[in-house]
Amino acid sequence: MNIHIIGGGNLGVAIAVGLANYSKGNHITITRRNTAQIQHLSQNGIIVSSNNIENIDQADLIILTIKPYQIDTVLNEILPHISNKIIASAVSGVSLETLQQKAIGAHPIVRIMPNIAAQFAESATCISFSEQNKEAGEHVVSLFNYLGTAIVIEEKLMDAATVLGACGTAYALRYIRASMQAGIEIGFDAQTALAIASQTAKGAAKMALEEKIHPEQLIDRVTTPQGCTIVGLNEMEHRGFSSALIRGIKTSLQKIKE
Numbered sequence: 001m002n003i004h005i006i007g008g009g010n011l012g013v014a015i016a017v018g019l020a021n022y023s024k025g026n027h028i029t030i031t032r033r034n035t036a037q038i039q040h041l042s043q044n045g046i047i048v049s050s051n052n053i054e055n056i057d058q059a060d061l062i063i064l065t066i067k068p069y070q071i072d073t074v075l076n077e078i079l080p081h082i083s084n085k086i087i088a089s090a091v092s093g094v095s096l097e098t099l100q101q102k103a104i105g106a107h108p109i110v111r112i113m114p115n116i117a118a119q120f121a122e123s124a125t126c127i128s129f130s131e132q133n134k135e136a137g138e139h140v141v142s143l144f145n146y147l148g149t150a151i152v153i154e155e156k157l158m159d160a161a162t163v164l165g166a167c168g169t170a171y172a173l174r175y176i177r178a179s180m181q182a183g184i185e186i187g188f189d190a191q192t193a194l195a196i197a198s199q200t201a202k203g204a205a206k207m208a209l210e211e212k213i214h215p216e217q218l219i220d221r222v223t224t225p226q227g228c229t230i231v232g233l234n235e236m237e238h239r240g241f242s243s244a245l246i247r248g249i250k251t252s253l254q255k256i257k258e
């Protein structure tokens, strides 16, 4: 596939590198106005350009990884140069209907919400599309399955998916950072603490994914009666651990809806 990624920032680069490393036979172009910071991607066989329309007519798929306020400028620039292309938009908060109207109905539009772990083929990518664009949507789902797990959701849950799946990477990393800080306080050097905290989080996530049972059932296996885990967990809850996370996620959702 010929894949044209417009917006070579944090997410665009993660997708481009993920596709280059974890899928085969794709030709990837990534654009950004000032390419100095992403020129190194050409070492991975990715074409880096500051020109959004050069060769865009040869693309099979156009992925938009720009900010919401850049969408009109970019669509106005590219639309005169393309016909019947699949456009996958990762732009948060912009609906299928809005995108379809902006594209004058001329292109199948798919909404995607990956996260930056796409770079390591570990993204949870939520995808939605209309019945009319089912074929295009399934095409995009197959591609994003190379970059982790692609999950088709109803569009009304797209903002929630943005928060849980995309912002979620930052929340999980904040958990790892806090564990690391505690690890240093109780005796480890920073690198060792990071390695232990990260692998432990990865192991817990793997168990949750493989066993598909409620996390509390897995927690039960760790909490030896009268042991050290349960007292720590209870102290965390007294301090508002779960509550802080839930409130944070709901605040992020509120921000998208605004």
Ligand SMILES: NC(=O)C1=CN([C@@H]2O[C@H](COP(=O)(O)OP(=O)(O)OC[C@H]3O[C@@H](n4cnc5c(N)ncnc54)[C@H](O)[C@@H]3O)[C@@H](O)[C@H]2O)C=CC1
Binding pocket: 006, 007, 008, 009, 010, 011, 012, 031, 032, 033, 034, 052, 065, 066, 067, 068, 070, 073, 074, 090, 091, 092, 113, 114, 115, 116, 166, 167
């Ligand atoms: N960063 C993340 O983890 C995620 C971001 N998103 C969404 O993806 C979009 C991009 O987010 P980020 O990558 O974080 O932002 P970013 O600011 O890192 O990337 C945007 C890029 O677009 C480039 N750009 C701006 N105008 C352009 C134009 N006319 N032509 C070509 N490139 C242009 C900018 O130079 C910048 O490199 C946003 O809509 C965001 O909500 C969605 C999921 C995850």
Ligand SMILES: O=C(O)[C@@H]1CCC=N1
Binding pocket: 092, 162, 166, 167
């Ligand atoms: O922070 C943001 O607005 C974007 C959307 C999801 C992740 N980053």
